[in-house]
Amino acid sequence: MQREKNPFKFGKIVTGNNFCNRKQELKEVKQYISDGYSVWLYSPRRYGKSSLIKKAFSELENIKLVYLDLYNISSIDDFCRKYSSMLASELFDWTDDIKVLTKKMTRYFQNLYPKISFDETGSPSFSLEAKQISSMTDIEKILNIPGTISKEKKQQICIAFDEFQEIERIDPFMINWMRSAFQTQDNVSYIFLGSKQSLMRNIFSSTNSPFYEFAIKMDIKPISYNDLFGFIKSKFVEQEMHVSDKTIDGILQVSECHPHFTQYFASVVFNCIRDGENQEADNFRELWLNKIINGQSVIFQNIFDQLSNNQRRVFILLAILDEKDELFSEKTRAKYKLPASSSINTILKALIKKDLIHKADKSYKINNPVFKAWLKQIK
Structure with a gap:
């Protein structure tokens, strides 16, 4: 007798009938892209941001779409190479004669020595042969390619950067170069996805940030x-x-x-x-x-051990408090021997920075419900 196959998919981008609902968000993001608006979108990890954007991309027509995940990018050089590869893959016509294609690549990636290779099956791949890509001139050249192609071909383009908060780890000045390039590209829009609340807010909501008010904020909430x-x-x-x-x-x-x-x-x-x-x-x-x-208790214990006593108390409290209970109320603070409200705020900011909680409307939520269940067990 054939054993039933487990039908549930997690830990990767879901597609097809594994994609559950998100009808309103899907409609909204597709409209933003079609209208040429740039959008920034925050939600905790594994909320379905990437799946949502991939789904939207699969349903849009007549728009060139590029997706790049910044999570595992290690440096500016690494970013430039991987981004260039994605641009080459999605924005160039690979049915062109190889000589024509090489000539186009050389023009757009001038002085970066673009190379087209073929594997044993005949499938082409793109790379840059430049030894090190780090100069402002070369970086801006790559960042400006979508705008140049869009203008020359009269082609609408949308580019999605996943885990965009990682850009400051890659290089803190990178967002300055990006803003300088992106703001001149009339027919190119950008989707910025992020999973670290404090970092994304600093990038898009801080008046000191180059990306302040550059993109529309879009919310993604739990599925009903x-x-x-x-x-x-x-x-x-x-x-x-x-x-x-x-x-x-x-x-x-x-x-x-x-x-x-x-x-x-x-x-x-x-x-x-x-x-x-x-x-x-x-x-x-x-x-x-x-x-x-x-299966995860050792990981949770290690994280918990690195918190201060007050951080532990507030973290546990967020796990056990009912929705109607007010964290900052005199009654709650007295019952659980919490510090002053100003100190609680500092603790909450620290827990957000550690990616353990996030702010949802006026309340604070633990990001990982398994961690929350573990906290309830040890309280």
Whole structure:
């Protein structure tokens, strides 16, 4: 008998029927791109930003689209090479005769020695043979290529930079060069995706930043409970497996409708049910949740050990407080022996900087619901 296949996908960009809802955000971002507006978009890690942009790109026509993830880029030289490679891949016509294509590349990447190579299957690839790319002239030349191509070909272009907050790690002055180049490109728009709240706000909301008011802020929020409920149910139905409403509700209560963790938790629950666990048992939620927590508890303990005593207390408090409880209230501070409000603010900023929490409207949320569940266990 064929074993049921786990239908839940997480930890990578999701496409097709693994992409759940986001209809409003998808419509919104596609409209911004079509209208030629630049957008910056923050959400905690694994909220589906990259999947959303990839989905939007797949549905847009007559616009040249480029996507570059900055997370693993190590230096300006590395950025220039990888960005140039993406520009070459997406903005040039690779059906051209090789001599024509090489001539075009040489013109746009002047003095950077562009090279077109072919692997054993005949597939082409692009690289720059320049020894080191670090001068302002060369960097600006690369940054200006989309604008030049757009103007010459009368072609609308949109470029998405994922994990854009990493640009300051790559080189703090890079955003100055970017702003200088980008602001002159009439038919090119940019999407800036980021997962570190404080860094993204500094880049786009600080009056001292070159990118201040350069792009429209777009919010991405958790997918609705009802949409995720139906999504989980449908995935079990596809595999002809029963899942109770109570079980799905338990998944969504713990995941707080976080897209990545919802799929992650659902996959663990699927495995438990497939392996014969009784989902009607009183301890079923505890069983599957402990499977997840136990696999990460050492990591959580190491992070927790590096926090100050006051940071630990506030962090735990964020895990156990009800939505209606006010963190800064006199009652809460007295009950949990918290420091003054000004000190709590400092602690919250530190936890945000450590990428452990984020501010959502007027409240503060723990980024990782598994970490939150672990904190509840050790309180």
